[in-house]
Amino acid sequence: GSSAPILDVANIEVIYDHVILVLKGVSLTVQQGGIVALLGANGAGKTTTLKAISNLLRAERGDVTKGAILFDGEEVQALSPNALVTRGCIQVMEGRHCFGHLTVEENLLTGAFTRHDGWGAVKADLEKVYDYFPRLRERRSSQAGYTSGGEQQMCAIGRALMSRPKMILLDEPSMGLAPQLVEQIFEIVKEINAKEGVSILLAEQNTNVALRYATYGYILESGRVVMDGDADALRQNEDVKEFYLGVA
Ligand code: ATP
Numbered sequence: 253g254s255s256a257p258i259l260d261v262a263n264i265e266v267i268y269d270h271v272i273l274v275l276k277g278v279s280l281t282v283q284q285g286g287i288v289a290l291l292g293a294n295g296a297g298k299t300t301t302l303k304a305i306s307n308l309l310r311a312e313r314g315d316v317t318k319g320a321i322l323f324d325g326e327e328v329q330a331l332s333p334n335a336l337v338t339r340g341c342i343q344v345m346e347g348r349h350c351f352g353h354l355t356v357e358e359n360l361l362t363g364a365f366t367r368h369d370g371w372g373a374v375k376a377d378l379e380k381v382y383d384y385f386p387r388l389r390e391r392r393s394s395q396a397g398y399t400s401g402g403e404q405q406m407c408a409i410g411r412a413l414m415s416r417p418k419m420i421l422l423d424e425p426s427m428g429l430a431p432q433l434v435e436q437i438f439e440i441v442k443e444i445n446a447k448e449g450v451s452i453l454l455a456e457q458n459t460n461v462a463l464r465y466a467t468y469g470y471i472l473e474s475g476r477v478v479m480d481g482d483a484d485a486l487r488q489n490e491d492v493k494e495f496y497l498g499v500a
Contacts, residue, residue, distance in 0.1 A: 264319030289462040292472035298455035306343040340418030348404040352397025363414030381410040402433040419451040459496040
């Protein structure tokens, strides 16, 4: 479209621990309302890219990020992760990261920590999350640590939604889940994207699923973007088929 992108990442480099150059100039764009897939093998730099955007790398330990990151028209590199959440960009980390000793509902409520619009609005959004994830409504009083992997992934996405984001950075939502459950979660993510207008940047090793739900994709190899294009075009590409979709 003609509107400004919600996220514009230009030429970022990430150095871990002063010495290890992991991202070697990654650029990517997410249009308002888009679902963009960040693809690549284990270790290609997907998680690092998301963390660089969310500012979750650790400067005090010697991690360095160079380049420019514009979110919603604003240069965000100097912002803390929480300040970025307040502006509408939130990351759902790989491995779900629910608070195991809290109930599902308590976990969801922690997602509203940056808001100041009152209990009524938070309660309404809690119901909305339960409408997207009926399973979470059933499990609302269960300790999150005792719920299934799929429920914990739903809980992590639901908690992100509670911050009223404009954009969610979603790291490897398919990890460790049965194919049917993966499909179910992607369907809900797509529905959230369509109904709430939340833009999605999705890091996935499951290229097949990611390209069926995304509108656009970037393929990372060793910290560089080696290919990008419309999701349909990538799915038809011979190299993508051979190396990432497992069909030759
Ligand atoms: P995964 O699917 O495992 O998350 P990925 O594509 O997301 O893979 P990253 O996690 O971004 O890849 O890792 C990219 C490279 O950076 C890897 O070689 C990894 O070993 C290295 N790396 C990741 N975290 C650190 C760290 N804290 N310190 C040093 N090197 C790191």
